[in-house]
Amino acid sequence: MKVLRARAERFGGIVEIERPRALLHVDRQMMxxxxxxxxxxxxxxxxxxxxxxxxxxxxxxRRCAAGCRGCYVDATPDGAALSLEEARRILDQLAxxxxxxxxxxxxxxxxxxxxxxxxEHARAVGITPNLTTSGLGLDADAARRCAVFGQINVSVxxxxxxxxxxxxxxxFRHAERALRLLRAVKPEVGVNCVVSRxxxxxxxxxxRLVKRLRLNELELLRFxxxxxxxxxxxxxxxAQCRALFPMARRLVxxxxxxxxxxxxxxxxxxWHRPSKxxxxxxxxxxxxxxxxxxxxxxxGAFTGCSFLSTAAADARIPGAMAAAWPSGFAEVRGYxxxxxxxxxxxxxxxxxxxxxxxxxxxxxxxxxxxxxxxRRALPVLAT
Amino acid sequence: xxxxxxxxxxxxxxxxxxSSSLGVDVTFLLFGxxxxxxxxxxxxxxxxxxxxx
Numbered sequence: 001m002k003v004l005r006a007r008a009e010r011f012g013g014i015v016e017i018e019r020p021r022a023l024l025h026v027d028r029q030m031m032x033x034x035x036x037x038x039x040x041x042x043x044x045x046x047x048x049x050x051x052x053x054x055x056x057x058x059x060x061x062r063r064c065a066a067g068c069r070g071c072y073v074d075a076t077p078d079g080a081a082l083s084l085e086e087a088r089r090i091l092d093q094l095a096x097x098x099x100x101x102x103x104x105x106x107x108x109x110x111x112x113x114x115x116x117x118x119x120e121h122a123r124a125v126g127i128t129p130n131l132t133t134s135g136l137g138l139d140a141d142a143a144r145r146c147a148v149f150g151q152i153n154v155s156v157x158x159x160x161x162x163x164x165x166x167x168x169x170x171x172f173r174h175a176e177r178a179l180r181l182l183r184a185v186k187p188e189v190g191v192n193c194v195v196s197r198x199x200x201x202x203x204x205x206x207x208r209l210v211k212r213l214r215l216n217e218l219e220l221l222r223f224x225x226x227x228x229x230x231x232x233x234x235x236x237x238x239a240q241c242r243a244l245f246p247m248a249r250r251l252v253x254x255x256x257x258x259x260x261x262x263x264x265x266x267x268x269x270x271w272h273r274p275s276k277x278x279x280x281x282x283x284x285x286x287x288x289x290x291x292x293x294x295x296x297x298x299x300g301a302f303t304g305c306s307f308l309s310t311a312a313a314d315a316r317i318p319g320a321m322a323a324a325w326p327s328g329f330a331e332v333r334g335y336x337x338x339x340x341x342x343x344x345x346x347x348x349x350x351x352x353x354x355x356x357x358x359x360x361x362x363x364x365x366x367x368x369x370x371x372x373x374x375r376r377a378l379p380v381l382a383t
Numbered sequence: 384x385x386x387x388x389x390x391x392x393x394x395x396x397x398x399x400x401x402s403s404s405l406g407v408d409v410t411f412l413l414f415g416x417x418x419x420x421x422x423x424x425x426x427x428x429x430x431x432x433x434x435x436x
Contacts, residue, residue: 262401
């Protein structure tokens with residue numbers, strides 16, 4: 001088993017292996033057995049934030065011609081973008097911090113003529129670049145060049161007419177063609193599907209598409225009321241919040257595909273009381289903004305995740321991200337310690353972390369919060 | 384005294400291309416704790432067997 005990279009953490013370290021592609025958290029003794037020297041971090045208590053994010057979402061631009069009605073970055077055809085040099089310098093800094101993966105996105109990253117140069121630079125500094133795209137404009141040549149990426153997911157929020165209904169334009173044929181072109185190049189191709197109130201019932205059709213095209217994953221992303229989505233009434237209903245995890249389970253069994261849910265769905269999963277030990281081992285967690293995850297916005301803001309707007313630093317300034325990391329996201333990280341009811345007494349709080357900060361705290365999509373509110377009025381603390 | 388062997392504490396598979404972090408891999412969550420502990424032992428053994436870096 002080949003170890004690609006490793007870095008020390010308070011609890012021991014994080015090790016990246018190639019086959020199977022995985023990030024493993026190991027204890028201090030395992031790090032020693034692997035030949036790593038004792039780290040100064042091992043003098044600290046094992047609990048505490050990571051020394052750096054494991055993955056960073058680099059929002060290369062707010063530039064996209066598609067104009068999706070719920071676009072969370074409010075992308076326009078001439079939106080802001082990081083330059084190639086800025087992106088390279090940011091990747092250099094992230095590599096120095098020990099970041100393992102970056103997710104490149106936008107906007108539509110494929111509209112940037114330097115996207116592949118950014119991805120190649122990430123590889124050169126030891127970071128795995130991954131990509132989310134709408135697939136619009138992807139041709140066979142661009143698909144071949146996409147071999148540089150680790151995982152590529154194409155956004156498909158519905159099949160056929162359901163795509164147009166969800167995104168506001170008819171782009172399904174383009175997305176399906178892009179999936180076929182990419183799948184011919186590499187196996188690590190999947191689908192991102194935003195689950196909203198109106199698209200919920202169409203998710204099984206997307207799962208069938210994933211099966212039919214032999215894609216390696218279906219990732220369900222929760223609709224969040226940010227960007228242009230702020231004006232839409234598309235958050236899941238309480239019944240849908242309860243039905244989400246059982247639906248995902250059915251899709252796994254019925255289609256034998258890998259189904260993943262983004263971190264914002266954690267409260268809707270933990271309400272079904274899965275094994276805490278299994279969840280902890282497989283890294284099932286709620287909001288990991290400013291901990292496992294961080295984001296860089298096109299204007300340079302270094303944020304806890306791409307849905308949060310409070311900047312801890314300007315990522316374009318050399319050293320600023322590393323300097324801000326230890327305490328810059330204390331407010332986001334600290335929610336479990338100051339959580340009100342019903343989070344405070346929830347046995348899953350350490351894993352769930354109170355749900356998605358971009359939606360609200362406590363998370364209004366959590367069935368436990370909904371039940372609590374049904375019994376008594378509960379203030380929502382916006383973040 | 385015999386030294387305790389090192390352990391794998393957590394495993395996340397694949398890469399995440401998204402704006403939000405991978406929260407739940409439903410496929411793995413369906414398995415029981417026996418599989419998680421077996422996988423921890425197996426990954427640990429494989430890591431020790433060939434600690435290339």
